Amino acid sequence: MKRALRNLLFYAALIGAWALLARLRVWPPYLFPTPWGVAEAIWAGFADHSFWIAIGVSMRRMLLGYGLSVVLGIALGMSVAGSRFLDQTLGGLLVSLQSLPSICWLPIAVLWFGLSEKAILFVVVMGSLLSVTISMETGRKQLPKIYSMAGRNLGARGLKLFLNVTLPASLPYIVTGLKQGWAFAWRSLISGEMIFVTLGLGQLLMMGRDLNDMSQVVAVMILIVALGYIVDGLVFKTIERLLEQRWGLAAS
């Protein structure tokens, strides 16, 4: 409660300072928007459905791209952790590739797929695949052997063992990686959309620039931050709470 109050005061002060600066007209309004201008832009965006459409398009891309990279990343991470050969070869490559900003995949994506939906998905997948893979790999290696032994002992093997034992057992180890993967995917998506001319939040942002509409630019930025926050609160905080409840540990 005290914390909520403190936060409320903090944001009120922040917006107050912003309003004051805007009022004093230190910079012209087309460079420095007013809080009420931004609020209006948010309102207008939702009212004419352009925000809703952009959110829908971007979220669909996220779900597809991120979902794909989770499935691929888990499979890849498991195989790397399970094989000495892959670990010593592919493992190193994956770590070094991680230093590549995901937007660097865009030229390849455009050359392979053209300016299409596929290209955007490719960038999103490449943006998050590595962190999911690496966290699955390290999670699998850290996983106490006793779980899979107990699973095998009780008659689970192959895919059954993987789905019923290995995967749930490694969840506490990979939740951080999954979360990081989501954040990376989100960033890759927005950057990709800013360069592409297709629907989506990134494009909305660029449209604000093209129209010299500073209020819209800030409004979309706020929207992007808010969406990231909501997904984190709804999805990942729930997973972490679940883990805490079941395992009796604070998820890392």
Add this chain to the structure above:
Amino acid sequence: MNANFPHPAPQPTPDKSSLPIVHRKPPRAAVMVPLPGTPAAWPKVSLKKVCLRYRTNGSAPLEALKNIDLEVRSGEFLCVVGPSGCGKSTLLHLIAGLERQTSGEITINNRAVQGTGTDRILIFQELGLFPWLTVAQNVGFGMRMKGVPKPERESRIREYLRLVHLSQFKASYIHQLSGGMRQRVALARALATEPDVLLMDEPFAALDAQTRDLLHDELERIWAETGRTIVFVTHNVREAVRLGDRVLLLTFRPGQIKREYPVVLPRPRHLEDVHVAGAAREILNDLRAEIDKSLEAEYGDEARA
């Protein structure tokens, strides 16, 4: 040879089902006569010249078990004792098919062990309960893997949770239970799978005396009723004598069978019974000698290091 053990060689004791009265007799005095009976065509579990060497980083491989020759009859209750680190858990892991022997042959019902199988369920020393499942889901796990239909699964979960006195905790998660409660969940999980061979690795080590006594009784009852074959590892020699038809003593590194002690006391026995205590004494003396050896080896290692 101590008077408690007039029959050093393993005696073919009868099938329980054919002689329930003998086993149900109240404690009187040590029965020292081998009981008549017909041994099964082949042993339930058989190990022939089984060796297991663990690979270690750098140094020489660790000889955990060496030349183990062992036969466990169908329906027998075999207890294994030995100093810490002598290979008791390893022995169970081998029979469970979780570990592969370096040499030798292990058979179950005359068939070579190929990996794990739900005919043998092991209660791990570390328990290996699943923290992401509730107590009831843990107990039902083996049945779910085996494809037991849900209604039967649920009634069996209820039955075995009642048996270990944990009905009220069926919706709890493992971290919410005490050490002894966790051991009971592991026991229920293994029993609920209803295996032919039950392998138990110090399953009652963390229990208070009263709960342990209760579970001894329950385990003995289940064993007598279902004719399971049990291999039971323990540090507690009295517990071994209380429960076992035969007690096996392993030596320290390499783990070999030092001696076997047939326990021919009538059932049910009690842990505090004088005959149990008497029979335990000789085993305890031999065990102490082995523990001394193991301590010497450990301290010797340290002095050299």
